[in-house]
Amino acid sequence: MTERTDLDVEALRARLLAHREEVLADEASTEGDRATVDAGDTAMGRLSRMDALQQQAMAKETERRRQVEIKRIDAALERMEAGDYGQCVHCGEDIAPRRLDFDPAVPLCINCASETKQ
Template sequence: MTERTDLDIATLRAKLLAHREELLADEASTAEARATVDAGDTAMGRLSRMDALQQQAMAQETERRRQVELKRIDTALHRMEAGEYGYCVHCGGEVAPKRLDFDPAAPLCITCASAAKS
């Protein structure tokens, strides 16, 4: 594959790196919310404990999603380095520049992404 000339790779790389830094900053700031809830804490009432467990579960799911997004970003950066960025990882066709501008980590063209949702 040849590097695409219709894409501003530097701008897209900067967007990816900025989003990656935001995610990493969020990860550090939510570490306490994901910590284990002490179910044996007798000073905490049953409803407070249930609420704490729910908050913990939501924070853990947010972290899981954050890790998925970080992986998407890292994969897109790797494709940039390999000269494969901007091409669909499924069919090899070009990913529309507007799609990449909206989501620089998008690995699929719109046709393949639509087919994957079905």
């Protein structure tokens, strides 16, 4: 595969790295929200305990989504290093520059992305 000349890969790399740092900073700031809730805490009322468990579950799901986003970013950075960035990982066609500008970590062209959603 050949490297794309119609893309500012360095600008997109900088955006990916900045976004990765933001995601990692968010991860550190919500670590306490994912902590184990003590179900035997008698000082906490039943509704408060249920609320704490719900908050914990939401925080864990948010963390799972962060990890997925970090993997997407890392995969895009690896494609940049390999010289495959900007090409669909499914069909090999070029991904539209506007699509990459919107989401620099996107791995699929619009046609393949549409096919996978159906």
